[in-house]
Amino acid sequence: MDERQIGSLRFQLDLSQPIYEQILQQMSSAVVRGEIALGEKIPSVRELAQALKVTPNTVMHAYQEMERSGLTETRRGQGTFITSSRERVEQFRSELADEVIDAFLQRMMALGYSLADIRKLLERRQGGGSR
Amino acid sequence: MDERQIGSLRFQLDLSQPIYEQILQQMSSAVVRGEIALGEKIPSVRELAQALKVTPNTVMHAYQEMERSGLTETRRGQGTFITSSRERVEQFRSELADEVIDAFLQRMMALGYSLADIRKLLERRQGGGSR
Amino acid sequence: MDERQIGSLRFQLDLSQPIYEQILQQMSSAVVRGEIALGEKIPSVRELAQALKVTPNTVMHAYQEMERSGLTETRRGQGTFITSSRERVEQFRSELADEVIDAFLQRMMALGYSLADIRKLLERRQGGGSR
Amino acid sequence: MDERQIGSLRFQLDLSQPIYEQILQQMSSAVVRGEIALGEKIPSVRELAQALKVTPNTVMHAYQEMERSGLTETRRGQGTFITSSRERVEQFRSELADEVIDAFLQRMMALGYSLADIRKLLERRQGGGSR
């Protein structure tokens, strides 16, 4: 598990998932959590690629996906910027959360856990406080 | 989204994931939910392959992964059977659930949701009805 | 790991190897260790198959291999008998041991263990007395 | 018995065992003996397949088993690499040796050889020179 810092951003990459997806997820999460301000510039493809020791192609892939989801805008010759629309970020966040929750519930129910079971399992986790 | 039935088993396959993984997941889920009895024979590689319209290789891949996880035993020349150890199935189920929950919580927290937030979102889903 | 007794013979069958090979090995070992007397009759194919809950084909396969190696003789209408030649049994035993030792040394040396290393590892095992 | 060289690696393949298993064993042995350095890249699936005149699938099968045992890591789009953990390799080696020794002793004792007998037979072999 490799961990790298660039500016205020921290990235943890491993081999279990496509690297571009990990960059995508971790960058999106940082935006959504407010760790990168609205309208702010994010590192250039080359810069980030170098910092993460990854080929520029990989970073580019992640950036393109972010742009497609409306989270970033590319300004010719200036670089890539987080959208300045708080609304859009919020929408992105809640839609993503919805998908994540859906997938989670579907998976758990496929394993035979009822909604009540799931609630219990989650409470146990919250009470335990480990992790 | 293709849906096929074989015996009491129902399979839904799509192109979003490797087919063998979908077979693996759906078969494991069926076992874990008790839809296939302990020690029971599951469809032969060829039989399931034909029913799902995939090559025997693909089904075999799934079956070998199931065996690796201890969920099935293969008896040469006879077929593939669910393990007769209830304990092993239970362990498989709870370990898998643990992983699913971990991944879920990690993902949600990366999006800036607190445990309390997550609980609220889930309750809203539960109140809203099944889906 | 299934364990079955028939007459003075004990068999342990599992799924890790071909069943006919396990029968072959365990029967041969019993002969070689003197647990079955020279010239003695061994169980009929059907009898053993029934006792081991295995198809007669499987037992037959094992018996044919034993006959091929000269350890048994089939007398028409009477059944299968251990050879009465002590010499032949002894030769079988030492040839087999030679092969087993060869394979063992070759495997260990492929893992980078010298003959001295191997001796040490074996002594440790003998001293420990566990197992 | 076919013998092929690729880089510093030598492979001997025959028909007595599954090819993928022979690749697995011989590659693992090479790693364990230090013939491939920790963290080093091993031949690509296609490269080795071509050198050994087998299909890429067969090599892949072997590589996936190696990864499962923790001996290698695969980096998407880059290739397959020996783990850089010396510890893991050592553990793999000693566990494997243990299994080999166990199986050997069990087999010999089934043939009626005592530990003392086995020691004698081995010493005779060692005195006699290398094979």
Added chain:
DNA sequence: GTGGTCTAGACCACG
């Protein structure tokens, strides 16, 4: 009949 190995070749995602 069963699982398992293998071939020959295609196509994909990733870097």
Added chain:
DNA sequence: GTGGTCTAGACCACA
């Protein structure tokens, strides 16, 4: 270029 999945089919050992 890399690993990985999949197809379509053959052939084998085993029960």
